[in-house]
Amino acid sequence: MKIESNYPFSPKQYERELAALIEELLAAEQLDRKKYESIIRRHPKDGRGLFSKSEVIRGFRQLNADLGWGLDESAFLERLRMKPIRTQSGVAPVTVLTKPYPCPGRCIFCPSDVRMPKSYLSSEPGAQRAAQHLFDPYSQTFSRLRTYYNIGHQVDKVELIILGGTWSYYPEAYQLWFVKRCLDALNDFSQTTADEIRQPHESAFDFRRIEDQVDGRHLDRSYNQIVEGYAESVVEKAESASWDEVEKAQSRNENAVARCVGLVVETRPDHLSADELVRMRRLGTTKVQIGYQSLSDRVLRLNHRGHDVAATRRAMFLLRGAGFKIHAHWMPNLYGSSPELDLEDFERVFSDPDFRPDELKIYPCSLIESAELMAYYESGRWQPYSQAELHGVVQGCMRRTPEYCRLTRVIRDIPGTDIVAGSRVTNFRQVAEDRLKRDGIELRDIRSREIRSVQVDPSELSLEVVEYETSVGSETFLQFVTAKRLIAGFLRLSLPSEPVAIPEIQDSAMIREVHVYGLLASIGQKERLRSQHLGLGRRLVEEARRRAESQGYADLAVISSIGTRNYYRSLGFADGELYQHLALGDRDPSP
């Protein structure tokens, strides 16, 4: 691995300007955005350009000791973090893409950009970053951490989101290598290595060189046919790892500076099995993104989805039974649907106990040139909804999303230049929210109620319980809310009454998720009144324990991440093979 340290900025070179600038920042009484910008303008770099925030932070790090400001770095960052973004849900998300690889799906709406893993587009900013790193997991992860760090965000709790095609279809050796290398990057990252540039592994193939393209109107050669040649040639020895190596990287990560507190993969419903659940768990996976797309067999068939609704029911049963958090994708405006049918379909997402996902992305179908849907559009068989129809459907979905679900997206962020037909409105969600608000409708989903960086008075919080049935048993959603129903923390407890696929948790109640909001708090770092420091997590786990015990369970399992294993050990949980467990007494385990 070639390591370069060529980040082209040296704080020493600007010592005088930076020192004056930082001293003024430190002296400012109320440092809001306006004030910050006026100070920055008063101290230009080279007398011309302005210092970026990351340069100011790097300047502080280097000059603090020399000039004796005697200020703790975290206090300085806190001062600069005038409007926390990205990490306000408590965890730094690091999204990485797998390389282009054949997908078992033939979905007619799916983009086929052969320089990308299936369904992604070279023009999407996140995808571009991945391509620049030649889809190397190590350099993608390390550079994302460095970016966060340089703009002053904490990176000690990281959610690793692995996107691209169908995860379960990639060879096992590649899966192991990919996760191991992401963990290696987390393990290598520290204050002293933060400025280093890490290169992709030497034999990584540059998919940007591929000139072939797929034309959705005339599918002479499909995505899979084109990519197969390249993909096979690069699944090499360099891209494989053993379970032993993965487990060593996991152990190191338990105490690393940047810990993996969540690991997400995305897959198709028909590619899940008991073996796949175990493999995902062994890798440290905590959440699975799963494509429903539609809950109508007719629509799935018309769109060549390749599986039916029964497969989605089965996948949900397997995932929930294994304790995974479930992030579903659902698409309105598919070929063969209509606004009315879409709203009926969406109704099933939450009225049918077999579905009821924890998180949901709504991706209205947009037409992309490389998708087979082009031929349907040109022959008049499919057309996008009007803006009014689309708003009607999406707002209807937003209103129907219950308290226990987080509506993560309501439109896919595809660059307008790539959309042949479909909505190009970039602030679609904002417009939809404003309209609902105007009509006096309060959204209930988690994202609409997150407390974010608001300070919380613990005495203002009350514990509320939402119970609902699922195909596995019953589910309890415990939430700490303010008087205005803002959510400060929640826990998902599954109380299974059906036999599940994994023997280790056959008789266990299961904590599937614990999430406490607040400005991302550094592990071990004290901050005033932030919700992460009110012991909300501990109180939620205690309530889950009490409820599981009262229902007669002998064991409370938790689908812990690599980076939270120590936390659960401190609460008395013991390591099992795939989960951590708390014994609940000698009662009859049957609920």
Ligand code: SF4
């Ligand atoms: S399974 Fe997903 S990635 Fe594969 S073709 Fe269908 S939508 Fe695209």
